[in-house]
Amino acid sequence: MEGSRIEQFGVIGAGRVAQALAFGLASHSIEPPLMWGRSLEKLGAASAATGSEVAVSLDRLASDCDVIAIAVSDDAIPAIVGELARELVADSSTFVFHVSGRSGAATLEPLRDRGALTAAVHPAMTFTGHPEREAAQMAQARFAVTGSSASATEQARAIVALLGGVSIEIAEAQRTLYHAALCHASNHLVTLLTGASHALVRAGVDDPASLLAPLVRAALQNGLDRGFDALSGPLLRGDGRTIEGHLAALATDCPTLLPAYRAMALATVDELERTGAGIDLVALRDRLA
Numbered sequence: 481m482e483g484s485r486i487e488q489f490g491v492i493g494a495g496r497v498a499q500a501l502a503f504g505l506a507s508h509s510i511e512p513p514l515m516w517g518r519s520l521e522k523l524g525a526a527s528a529a530t531g532s533e534v535a536v537s538l539d540r541l542a543s544d545c546d547v548i549a550i551a552v553s554d555d556a557i558p559a560i561v562g563e564l565a566r567e568l569v570a571d572s573s574t575f576v577f578h579v580s581g582r583s584g585a586a587t588l589e590p591l592r593d594r595g596a597l598t599a600a601v602h603p604a605m606t607f608t609g610h611p612e613r614e615a616a617q618m619a620q621a622r623f624a625v626t627g628s629s630a631s632a633t634e635q636a637r638a639i640v641a642l643l644g645g646v647s648i649e650i651a652e653a654q655r656t657l658y659h660a661a662l663c664h665a666s667n668h669l670v671t672l673l674t675g676a677s678h679a680l681v682r683a684g685v686d687d688p689a690s691l692l693a694p695l696v697r698a699a700l701q702n703g704l705d706r707g708f709d710a711l712s713g714p715l716l717r718g719d720g721r722t723i724e725g726h727l728a729a730l731a732t733d734c735p736t737l738l739p740a741y742r743a744m745a746l747a748t749v750d751e752l753e754r755t756g757a758g759i760d761l762v763a764l765r766d767r768l769a
Contacts, residue, residue, distance in 0.1 A: 486642075489513040490535065490545030492560055494526035496607035496614070497579050498551035501643075502530040504615035505547075508642045516541045530611050542567035542574075547639065549601075550578040550588075557587055565590040575635045577601040581659040584652035585628040592628050599627040599636035600655065603645065604662060619644030624658055626650050672740070679734040708751055715748050718759030720767045727768070742768055 488511040491498045502513045516535040517523040527534045535541040541548065542564060550560055557578055568574060572595045576588060581602040588598035602624040607614050623640040625647045627633030637647045650658045673692065680688035702710035714722040723745065730738040749764050 485510065487511065487546045488544050490541040490548040491515045491532070491551055492538070492541070492548065492564070493517055493551035494519065494522040495551060496609045496611075497603070498549070499526050499530050499609070499611040500603075500607055500614040500618065501549050501551060501579070502526070502532045503611035504618055504643050505639075506531055509547075511544075514541050514545055538563055539567045543569070546574055548574060548576045550576065554580045554582050557583060561588055561590050565594050568594045568596060571595040573597070575599075575632070575639075577636055577639065579603065581624065581662060582656060584626040584650075584655040585632065586652055588628065597627075597629065597632040597635050599625060599632045601625055601636050601639060602659075603643075606666060615643075621645045623647050624650045624655075626652055626655060672744070675734075675737040675740055679730070679737050682733045708755060711748070711752075715745060715752065715764065716757070716759075718757075718761075718764065720760075720763055723764065724767050 486505065486509045489502070489505045489509040491502050491513060492515075494515060494517040498515065498517075502515060506513050513530065513532040514535040515523060515527050515530070515532045516538055517526070523534055526532070535544075548564070550557060550564075552560055557580060564576070568591065574591075575597045576591050577599045578588065579602055580587075580600060581604075584600050585592075585598050588596075588600075592598045603618055604622045604624060605614075605617060621643075623636075623643075623645045625633060625636045625640065626649070627636050633649065640647045673696065676692060677688040680691060685691055699710065714726075726741065727738065730741055745768050746765065749761055749768070752759070753761050
């Protein structure tokens with residue numbers, strides 16, 4: 481890869497992220513992107529959806545592509561790295577990156593030993609299987625970059641720029657913490673909304689999503705804009721009787737939500753304590769116990 485020119489882009493994997501990357505980088509690859517995976521059925525569908533070619537073997541992908549993305553599950557990365565390392569020619573100048581949030585560049589060390597430039601490049605967004613739409617959404621998305629060297633980091637940032645994204649550098653030792661934070665914010669938000677919807681159904685609401693949408697969107701935007709200062713509600717007011725009522729109602733009508741409600745309420749009380757809120761936090765904790 482020289483500057484913004486990719487001779488041929490290769491993708492290992494046929495899932496949602498693999499397809500979005502293939503679609504997003506196709507216009508920047510002189511030759512059509514190559515895709516390789518273990519399932520020929522999935523690979524054929526992914527190739528058709530992205531306008532890519534199917535690589536008949538990992539060997540062809542390794543020999544033809546100057547940029548290769550590994551877009552497989554986290555646990556599958558080490559085995560793929562080992563196979564790819566055996567196919568790369570010695571002193572290869574190929575740039576290889578994976579898209580795992582959890583792992584840094586260290587997991588690609590066998591490829592670096594073969595001369596490849598290696599990096600972790602994680603798009604901080606969700607993928608649902610619409611490559612054209614998601615390629616567009618990657619523009620202005622943040623990508624967590626961890627390079628194995630300054631040159632690798634530079635190449636990673638160039639790839640992110642081609643996708644229209646914004647690079648943020650995450651140290652190798654902090655990748656797991658970074659990923660935990662993202663999962664807490666996005667995955668647990670889905671669980672939270674699902675629990676709230678279940679409770680609303682039990683309360684007689686036919687369409688909980690339409691009721692929650694304006695409230696949750698406003699809370700999300702306020703939280704992003706103002707941080708914890710956006711908090712509202714009974715905990716902020718120190719309204720222990722309201723909290724007691726919530727706990728009793730949940731215990732009776734929606735007991736599966738009670739542990740999550742209590743845990744989030746206690747976490748909120750902890751944050752109130754850190755910010756020096758002038759309310760009786762001991763009493764709130766006693767009610768939540």
